Amino acid sequence: MLTVRIIPCLDVSNGRVVKGVKFQGLRDAGVPADLAAVYERDGADELVILDVSATPEGRGTQLEVVRAVRARISIPLCVGGGVRNADTAFKLLNAGADKVGINTAAVEDPAILGELAARFGRQCVVLALDAASAASGGWEVVTRSGKNRTGIDAVRWAEAAAKAGAGEILLTSWDRDGTKQGYDLALISAIAGAVDVPVIASGGAAVPEHMADAVKAGADAVLAASIFHEGEYTVRELKFDMARLGVEVRK
């Protein structure tokens, strides 16, 4: 039986990890490859690197970061942030990413999902779906790092994207991200119920119970950043607690 994946996310800007990282034994916690190696050793099932550089110039080091991380880890690596076309995706895969996360570019032109799936297989194509509560009920897709509310229904978009070629959905609740109030369970349930591809829950996790709840709501994997970076839980501790809560994890 598939185990539930625990996925730490590294927010990287200008080649450095930007969220506060309090790891012992790391001389410089800002180096993505060092942090990635620690997470793998600690039992992480996969890593996501999200390039949050504000400008394209800031992403100039993105390929170097991916190469450096890939040289150190033997677990899957998904890279997202600023992937605007198939060429960029190809470069990231070539540098050592196993999957590429795409948000804005896919909303603007869904054909990019099919193009990537045909070239590299759909297991490489991750739809990064950022969703926020819509005034009219339900959720709408947001793009450009939350700056743009599209009015597109998130559930419809998830269905369309999975048909178009996305092999996985990284689902971030824009309402919950950074709040530590837990994942948006209704959102997870709505999306997971609408597609047959795996769904990664993201946004709002603070304690193991939140993660177990996301799995019950239909998530196949759970992503978190600050609870790991701030040293509140190691991946190993989290897995221990999740197993206690009845979630099947890789030991």
Added chain:
Amino acid sequence: MVAVIETGTANIASMLAALERLGAGPKLCRDAGEIAAAGHAVLPGVGSFKAAMDGLERLGLRDAITKRFKEGRPTMTVCLGLQLLCLESEEDPGCAGLGIIPEKVVRFPEGLCVPHMGWNTVSPAPGCRLLSEGYAYFANSYCLRNVPAGWRGAYTTHGAPFVAALERGALLACQFHPELSGEWGLALMKRWLGETGTTCLQ
């Protein structure tokens, strides 16, 4: 030298990185002679069944790979690479595989989460030399249901059991990605790299 066969459709950076870490000196190859002569060869695989077979045909690599299997020389295939050994796949009906394994690759049935993506258990049959019990990382929408005659294998389960890997002497075919399966995967690759492959189990 470990020849990593470049079909043009596979994402092979992770495989190269894993072989580098194991000190195996990987070399990307698309030359049939070089692939035939290599001590060890890896057929990595992502992409679609037909695209990969077309790539092998275009580069004239079908015979070189088949010969390595017939002679039992150290060869490892990964993910789609395992499926390519079969007669055909439901992914691309009508497209012939390498036919080394007389079986058909099938799609996971409706109602299951597809792709089958993530870490799943690997349970090897008694008598496996290379494969061990553990967790491996998978990313597949198609699978081989049964271990064919003449091979030893390991199963995993997604709805129903399917083949996680096959071994025969120095031949190793993995449905999972050993290069993405952490320390367990690296240990498996290391054991395979230790094979000299002068004898083939019958």
